[in-house]
Amino acid sequence: MEPGIQDRHFFSNLLPKGIVRRELEHSKKIHHGDDFALLADIGRDCAGALSITDTPEPPIAEQAWYQEIGEQAIRDVIASKGYYLPFTGETPVRLSLAGAQHKWAVYRDQIGTLHWPHGSGVSSHIIKFPHSAVNNLPLNEAFCTRFLGDLELPVITTTAYNDYVLSSRYDRKTLADGTIARVHQEDFLQASGYSSHEKYGISGGIQLSEIAKILRSHSYRPVHDINVLLQRQLANIITGNTDAHGKNLSILYTASGPTLSPLYDLTSTLLFGKLLDQRYAFPISPDETRKVPNTQDIAFIARSLGVRPALVMEQSEKLTQLAINRMTDSVISFYEQHQFVKKRGMVSNLANAILRWVKAIRKSLHLESIRIPRIDDSHTREDRGCK
Numbered sequence: 001m002e003p004g005i006q007d008r009h010f011f012s013n014l015l016p017k018g019i020v021r022r023e024l025e026h027s028k029k030i031h032h033g034d035d036f037a038l039l040a041d042i043g044r045d046c047a048g049a050l051s052i053t054d055t056p057e058p059p060i061a062e063q064a065w066y067q068e069i070g071e072q073a074i075r076d077v078i079a080s081k082g083y084y085l086p087f088t089g090e091t092p093v094r095l096s097l098a099g100a101q102h103k104w105a106v107y108r109d110q111i112g113t114l115h116w117p118h119g120s121g122v123s124s125h126i127i128k129f130p131h132s133a134v135n136n137l138p139l140n141e142a143f144c145t146r147f148l149g150d151l152e153l154p155v156i157t158t159t160a161y162n163d164y165v166l167s168s169r170y171d172r173k174t175l176a177d178g179t180i181a182r183v184h185q186e187d188f189l190q191a192s193g194y195s196s197h198e199k200y201g202i203s204g205g206i207q208l209s210e211i212a213k214i215l216r217s218h219s220y221r222p223v224h225d226i227n228v229l230l231q232r233q234l235a236n237i238i239t240g241n242t243d244a245h246g247k248n249l250s251i252l253y254t255a256s257g258p259t260l261s262p263l264y265d266l267t268s269t270l271l272f273g274k275l276l277d278q279r280y281a282f283p284i285s286p287d288e289t290r291k292v293p294n295t296q297d298i299a300f301i302a303r304s305l306g307v308r309p310a311l312v313m314e315q316s317e318k319l320t321q322l323a324i325n326r327m328t329d330s331v332i333s334f335y336e337q338h339q340f341v342k343k344r345g346m347v348s349n350l351a352n353a354i355l356r357w358v359k360a361i362r363k364s365l366h367l368e369s370i371r372i373p374r375i376d377d378s379h380t381r382e383d384r385g386c387k
């Protein structure tokens with residue numbers, strides 16, 4: 001490998017990809033592929049504890065100040081799809097988050113108003129905007145995240161709005177004086193020196209076994225983290241998430257030591273995002289086209305993670321059962337907490353699709369058949385929580 005290439009990959013992995021990157025390069029008049037020029041411009045509030053500028057002074061020396069964003073401004077950028085128009089002038093920007101979806105790093109104050117952090121100000125939340133090719137992805141993500149939280153997986157905190165999803169940043173912590181501090185994190189491509197193009201195990205990039213190996217050797221609680229990694233891989237199957245790749249898992253450097261970060265970017269791409277690659281990011285079977293695992297595939301998943309097949313089977317039974325038992329309450333509480341969200345039918349369709357999918361998984365694994373509930377309008381009525 002060319003010397004220094006892994007360092008380059010590390011920095012490149014902080015940046016967005018695809019159309020998001022192209023639009024940013026265009027609006028900032030930066031040559032395509034010039035990672036460092038882009039980071040110098042938009043890198044003040046990267047993932048983890050990194051703040052990158054092109055000045056010799058540390059950004060910390062600057063004054064922190066915040067500028068209110070306003071709901072209307074958010075609605076306007078969504079309507080015009082001009083996500084970077086507010087940033088073409090002098091304003092320092094907070095856009096250096098990885099991924100293929102348009103997103104902003106923002107600061108949410110105690111009463112819930114969103115602001116742009118400027119100077120040495122630090123963001124506390126991330127807004128993810130609609131996807132150009134997949135309908136209702138923010139709502140899909142908000143629901144999948146809450147649902148997996150209801151199945152007791154350690155997930156980020158998200159709130160859905162009509163066209164975007166707001167998540168609190170797990171790589172930030174509030175200090176006693178109310179200021180926000182950065183906590184370092186790195187995704188598994190950064191942790192292992194891969195380039196951002198090598199995020200899919202299925203296409204020869206980073207493998208689940210490599211992630212498990214890093215956790216075994218570096219996490220301060222490897223047994224816990226491997227178990228969460230197993231649960232995440234099973235959750236990907238249960239919710240039909242084919243996009244859970246090496247950048248959608250990170251290591252967080254907590255005060256106790258490195259550990260797997262809370263789970264994020266949780267969506268159902270198989271059941272709803274038909275335009276995306278329909279193969280799981282990390283294969284679940286030697287037959288890479290299989291979507292529903294059979295009992296032989298349990299051993300394959302176990303091998304990838306270096307755990308006993310009996311543990312994978314036990315967790316599959318537990319999670320699929322919880323998914324069926326908790327779906328109705330999960331949908332009801334989602335709507336109670338999101339009374340302002342329209343498109344209510346989308347979530348009930350997603351919930352029913354996941355339930356049918358889970359039933360098929362249980363059948364394929366020869367697990368006892370459980371009657372699945374039917375989610376309908378009575379679970380998602382707008383006035384439900386007001387009665």
Ligand SMILES: Nc1ncnc2c1ncn2[C@@H]1O[C@H](COP(=O)(O)OP(=O)(O)O)[C@@H](O)[C@H]1O
Nearest residue numbers: 047098099100101156167168169170171264265
């Ligand atoms: N809630 C969060 N807290 C901290 N960092 C986050 C959070 N959500 C996403 N990130 C960071 O932003 C990157 C991109 O986010 P992700 O949700 O994966 O977006 P995309 O859907 O575009 O892939 C992640 O790799 C991670 O570094």
Ligand SMILES: [Mg+2]
Nearest residue numbers: 099247248265
């Ligand atoms: Mg992602």
